[in-house]
Amino acid sequence: LPNTRCRPNSHLIIAMDILYLLIPLSLVLVLGIMGLFWWALQSGQFDNIEREGERILRGD
């Protein structure tokens, strides 16, 4: 695609418009994921990460 690389044509620029939606959306997504981990951390899920692995040794 040497052509488009040197002179981006109008068709490609229109396709790029979607980035104005997608990039802010990705920001929101990252914040959402971080919120999820915040909840997991505060509810104590990372306090004892060996516990689930040890469950196999338990009786029931």
Next chain:
Amino acid sequence: MNQVSASVIARGQVLPARAEAQAFPQRAEPEHRGPLHVVDDFAVLDDPLEQQAFTSVAEYKGKTVSESVLMVQGMYCAACADTVESALQGVAGVLSAQVHAATRRLSLRWDPALTRMSDLARAVGATGYRLLPMQQALSLNTRLAETRKALWRLFVAGFCMMQVMMYAWPAYVAAPGEIPPDIEQLLRWASWMLSLPVVFFASGPFFDAAWRDLKRGRVGMDTPVSIGILVTFLVSTAATFDPAGPWGGEVWFDSLTMFVFFLLGGRYLEFKARDRTAGALDALMNRLPERCERQTPQGDFQAVSLKRLVVGDVVRLQAGQAFPGDGVLLSDSATVDEALLTGESRPVTHRLHANLVAGSYNLGGPVVMRLEQLGANTRFAQIVKLMEQASTEKPRLAVLADRVAAPFLVLVLIAAALASAYWGLQDPHKALAVGVAVLIVTCPCALSLATPAAMLSAAGALARRGVLVRRLQAFEALAEVDAVVFDKTGTLTHDRMTLRRSKLRPGTDESTVLSLAAALASQSLHPVSQAIARALGQAEAGAQTSGEVKETPGQGLQWIATDGGVWRLGNAQWCGLTPDTLVPESLLEDAPGAYLSDDRGWLATFWLDEGIRSDAAQTMASLKDLGLDVRLLSGDQRAAAQRVAQAVGIERIEAQATPERKLRFITEWQQAGQRLAMVGDGLNDGPVLAKAHASFALAHGAPLAQAQSDFVVQSGELADVVFAVRLARQTLRVVRQNLLWAALYNAVSIPLALVGWMPPWLAGLGMACSSLLVILNALRLTRSSPETPCPTHVVAPTAT
């Protein structure tokens, strides 16, 4: 750590040897200390005064409930946790019970209206485990909060880094001009947004540390780190909002977030390692609250919790119990084990009105004492205070990385200034941009990871051998020590005596006499009797002493048999012997031991030895091979110290040293410019352990001594000390290699930045690669450790 001792002092009473015995249930209580008092002592847990140390009140589903943190003793696997949990869940009033298998910690939520703490302890006791209150319940909560916060910082930096990398990716792969300017601007704004939490929240610890250093007028590794973070962020921000400005048009958000993430990752691992060590030490400090029999105004004795004792109380102590405070003996005589305070392994006999010290043990029959000092005023607490004071005076060797930081910072600043000046003449528009580029590419990522990475992997290697590292920086100090100082009792020797040999009256039946001696000796808690009983007991089991056995503290035992015969076991005077009535070959002289006599006079002599550890001599030889001076610093008599020193091969001895004198010796040696490592176990070594450049505590010793030392040898094997010294030297070598590599990386990148050939993608790549290399190099320490031959089996040091 200070928290731990402070809480111990605040509790008023510390009886460490007792705590030690309970913390190591697999090890029997030292025999001369008598049987454990396991008559239902859980009732003391119901005392509100005791409970407030480990229980807090909380709201749960609209009810007021108690939340307690306890320690489960006797638990070794995850399956045990299950047993304890189900035992508790069966009790009415228990709302939730959770056992943390690795730390043996139980978090319990229960309703005080429906059940009592002692009932819960009994329920668990029925399954074969023992519940002990967790003295550090409060510090535990703060530690948990800190761990969560550290992990949260790491998460924030990690997620932001990942996303910023994605935004940076198009700029890395696209040809110039391929990305439309508006999209590029959008990507920069997005990167800037995600860098905000990284700089203003996640980097907090670096700024805090740098600010602390600045206030004290020093330059540490965090200073260049903070400058790097701030400069990179400011320049990139300027480039984002004013691409044509004097700061240049490059953004470095990807390098910035990656840098912070790497450093936080290192910090978090360090934090975890320290947390694990602290948790293991916590386990030692727990014990049941002690009880004691106090005389009531009516004259009878009533059991109360130690916290309720006040000065002036008269208390009665059974054999094997520890004295709760300093005081005066009201009984005629008492045999006391003061090993904890003096390091002297032989018991001491005290007469009426003699002074007794808290923390020592009553070995004879019940004694009565009047308390004169309690809590912080006791001799015991004074030693603890001395210990804490010594730890603040500990000579801190400047950490290698911090020593490098200042010259590094100066060099980088000079390079940046020169670059700006040069470009100022050539092309004033680019001057500032090149100057900051130099500052950014020299960001000391690899440099500040160099030390912690090496020390963490060394600590990991030691942990696999059962050596806990309390202070990571101790590796550097240990690698550079000149001399290793040993304590005698409990360190070079076992803390109990062994029978060396015995001599009998010619013509007597050996087995009869020996079984008689064993039966008689087994009636006493005295260490000499215990040693004789232990040595002869197995072979001569079944011997009976029918009749009356009486013990006179400090003298010996007397048995009047039913047929009227009188046998005595004890010192020469007790047995009615004088040097002229004895043949020279059967004389004890100054060695510890005992005589046995019957109606006809001398019958037998028993010589005792302090049992020297089997690996002691080998360890001394290995340490000398490493070029270290070995010394003995003992609180015991000179002759005893000399005997042990000769047996293991130590030439330099200081004997009869009190904790204060020991500390003075260490201080003098340190002032003479020597770097010392100390190996000890008792509380009397505590101040010295705290003061030495590097210190080892053996795990059977006093918990407080362990809490003050840099390394805790859990196996109790002296060979581990040699291993640690070797590993420390190897660690220092790796640290030096890492620092050299980091310096080389900078030496290459600065010229590139000077000529303006350092695009952001190359800077990021260089930083990631050099950090990775530093970490991989450090990991060699973990991998190489199993190949290092175990010091017990080699004489010559293995060159690495």
